[in-house]
Amino acid sequence: MNKTNLSIIDKELTIEGSISSTGKLIIKGKVNGEIKGDVIVIAEDGEVDSSSAIVSSMTVGGKFNGDVIASKELIILSTGSCSGKVECKDLIVENGGVLNAEVSCTTSSQVDRGKEKEKIRLAKKEMKESKKIEL
Numbered sequence: 163m164n165k166t167n168l169s170i171i172d173k174e175l176t177i178e179g180s181i182s183s184t185g186k187l188i189i190k191g192k193v194n195g196e197i198k199g200d201v202i203v204i205a206e207d208g209e210v211d212s213s214s215a216i217v218s219s220m221t222v223g224g225k226f227n228g229d230v231i232a233s234k235e236l237i238i239l240s241t242g243s244c245s246g247k248v249e250c251k252d253l254i255v256e257n258g259g260v261l262n263a264e265v266s267c268t269t270s271s272q273v274d275r276g277k278e279k280e281k282i283r284l285a286k287k288e289m290k291e292s293k294k295i296e297l
Contacts, residue, residue: 173207189224206241222259 167185171177175191183199189208197215204210208224215230222242230236232250240258248263255261 171208204242206239 167183169183169185169187171187171189171191171193173190177191177193178195180196181187181193181199182197183202186201186203187197187199188203188205189210190205191208193208193210193212195212197210197212197217199216200218202215202217202220204220204222204224204226206223210224210226210228212226212228212230215226215228217230217232219234219237220226220230220232221237221239222244223239224242226242226244227246229247230244230249232248234250235252235254236244236248236250238244238253238255238259238261240256242256243260243262245260245262246264248261249266249268251268253265253267
């Protein structure tokens with residue numbers, strides 16, 4: 163039986179500082195700080211301002227401003243807006259979604275895979291070392 167961790171930052175909650183999570187993190191409130199995690203979902207009401215977000219996958223339905231490295235994918239929903247600097251493998255922007263960022267997308271066919279693999283390895287190592295949410 164495979165259980166996935168689920169964490170929620172609710173609407174009335176504001177976090178200032180670093181967050182490290184495993185599993186899925188749903189952000190409905192406000193976050194100002196660094197994020198390291200597996201799957202991050204910024205809900206329609208959610209707002210994130212992050213100088214460094216290192217994730218496997220991020221879905222933006224609210225507002226994201228800052229730098230994000232997504233080893234798998236970045237999805238911007240029709241209600242979402244993303245600005246800053248983005249590095250990802252796959253980028254999906256729904257009709258109506260806003261992307262105002264410096265974007266660097268990598269694919270498995272690109273030569274520069276060593277750099278991406280190193281970032282993923284480091285992110286996984288950091289997540290294994292910290293299996294809790296840090297506030």
